[in-house]
Amino acid sequence: MDFSELRAEFPVLRRLAYLNAGTDGPLPGRAVAAAAQELQRQADEGRAGTHHEHMFELRKQLRGVYAGLLHCEPRDVALATCTSEGIAHIVAGLELAAGDEILTSDEEHPGLLGALAAARELRGARVREVPLTQIAESVSPATRLIACCHVGWMSGSLAPAALTEVDVPVLFDGAQGVGAVPVDVAALACDAYAGSGQKWMCGPDGTGMLFVSARLRERIAVSRRGYGNLAEPNAGLDAGLHEDARRLDTFSLGNETLACALAASGTLEEAGWDAVQTRARELAAQLATRLDEAGRTVAPRGATTLVAFSSADPAAERARLAEQGVVVRSIPGRPWLRASVGGWNDEHDLDRLIAALSPA
């Protein structure tokens, strides 16, 4: 599948310069069809008999896809409903003590900060925010966890390589990482990596993943239990948890949701993840250059798929761009608009954005 064929898989791109995968990716037509077909089967045949075997098979397949993207074994990947859920599992599950420090950056997403606020409020943990570039050097004797973005959601910055050298567990918020840029959890030397299914993997809302290393896994207290993660559900109080990362699986994911996610990732797989990601980064770099030439200040970024740029009135300009069929978002608390560039976009989408901008 070449890039024009890939592009044709996404109905939204027929009309819009959709540059918003950092919120929610474009949804391929075949993902809609897969979900509808799955639901129709449930309606026709009922949800009994093979319904649950089918669910386990779909879960296994999706876990395999996520593991492939993260370059780890499926046994180290839990299924989640979003990035925040995976983050919360780790931060809450560590059962930190009063005075324990969590080190984070000053450009984190509400989903990560929510988990840290809970640890502060409920367990007396201290949360220290430093610039992302300085995070590795900021570890103190009290630091028990580093929790920060792999790719920053505000401007597409990249976590520093020096994080591979630190001595405390690192939990990455990979919402803007997995699917967008190459991720190898071993090379990143992280103990946990939480990611989204609905952004750069173009799946449905309500999907996501959590990589957790074997050594961190055994330190995580799992208070949420059900069919999703019990090893022997019918063993009553002795049901126990799966040994592997399935112990951190979310409670319930419908077969239609799983099938939708698999069809979406299958679309990207056919075009080739490496090719899609390379193209996305190239287009994003191109956009950054063109925005600079157009007199906009591009916010600090790494070799990622996000491009944030200055706007005199982000909310108003976002709305005006939307009227012209160009979809970007504003960033709360920063004077920026953010464009998310995928391998499904093309130069024409960038042309439309540049053409629609107000004079600098």
Place this chain on the structure above:
Amino acid sequence: MDFSELRAEFPVLRRLAYLNAGTDGPLPGRAVAAAAQELQRQADEGRAGTHHEHMFELRKQLRGVYAGLLHCEPRDVALATCTSEGIAHIVAGLELAAGDEILTSDEEHPGLLGALAAARELRGARVREVPLTQIAESVSPATRLIACCHVGWMSGSLAPAALTEVDVPVLFDGAQGVGAVPVDVAALACDAYAGSGQKWMCGPDGTGMLFVSARLRERIAVSRRGYGNLAEPNAGLDAGLHEDARRLDTFSLGNETLACALAASGTLEEAGWDAVQTRARELAAQLATRLDEAGRTVAPRGATTLVAFSSADPAAERARLAEQGVVVRSIPGRPWLRASVGGWNDEHDLDRLIAALSPA
């Protein structure tokens, strides 16, 4: 909408005597259409702009539906992905201490027992299992929580009315209650009631609800936070939680899932919840009588929609019934088959079950 019109809404009933709503309800055709339409719109228009406003609107509508069924205010209902998630929120959130006792029955579901096992393992709580009929009289000075079924999943027993008189918080597992039988959380005098969206409400997998009283709510520690339950997500570490039960909302529910659930409940609403529930209980009582006449022992049950009955070889008989288009389930650890009878079923479904049974 009369009962034959209601029945016609469910494609599975054209061919099968589907008696399995206690696992997963039949899915109405219009629920499939609603989900497919929602996803198609996302694919066509992208997931930006009104996508999230629409999500809040759908969440509000579904919360209202759930509150209507539970006879409480929407502000006291959290959205969940299943019953087990709601149960886990309460049991884990109480942060019990070593020696604190949770009183439960000996006919509970894995999703409830999983939460209790976690409290035992992680917090040193004691779990005491007694017969459901004796649970109210079994409260001890150490009892901090009663956690048990409103309607027992194994045989359709009903929690004793004496539970309205106890002095400790009661958490009901309402997976076989809400949608199936009338539920009034005030009349039940419970502090929490967790229920399923995919069983007696005929919605998609991955939906559910949690009622929690205002007085219990303020005792529940909420360690899981994200867009789903933060009051001001963009306020960083000070984002805070919603004051009302939304603080216990699950992380993420796709608009297609919400729309599917709403279309399903809308179908039942058109037939009238009272009428549907009354008919279901009448048909179930009728089935119990006919099974008895057919020489089967009916397990202890209340005026509910479940009918469990003796089978010499439940697994084999279940499979044989399925071959004849009659869908029931077996119950782990008991020599029973269980039929779930909804207001969408009819006498012909019962005839088919009775006719297909092996000689007693």
